[in-house]
Amino acid sequence: MDDQSTLPGAQPPDQRPSRREPRPARLVLLGAAIVLLVWFAVVNLQDVQIHFWVSTTGAPLIVVIVISGFLGAAAAGLWSWLRRRRRAGEPGGG
Numbered sequence: 001m002d003d004q005s006t007l008p009g010a011q012p013p014d015q016r017p018s019r020r021e022p023r024p025a026r027l028v029l030l031g032a033a034i035v036l037l038v039w040f041a042v043v044n045l046q047d048v049q050i051h052f053w054v055s056t057t058g059a060p061l062i063v064v065i066v067i068s069g070f071l072g073a074a075a076a077g078l079w080s081w082l083r084r085r086r087r088a089g090e091p092g093g094g
Contacts, residue, residue: 041069
């Protein structure tokens with residue numbers, strides 16, 4: 001008999017924590033990172049020179065910081081997506 005609810009420590013399906021619920025610690029860290037990024041960008045308003053391989057241009061530092069933040073978040077999201085995709089394809093359900 002495979003009644004999971006009779007096992008010690010088993011919880012009924014409606015009381016199991018959802019995997020979709022964000023963890024409070026993760027939300028606090030994400031919020032703190034966003035606040036620090038915004039604060040750092042706002043206090044750095046001066047213009048800076050940006051050197052590309054073939055040209056040089058000027059831009060406010062706040063723009064450089066925001067673009068860098070978005071690129072970093074995109075890279076982290078891509079890395080996470082690739083890891084999940086690779087794990088899903090592993091034998092044994094990884």
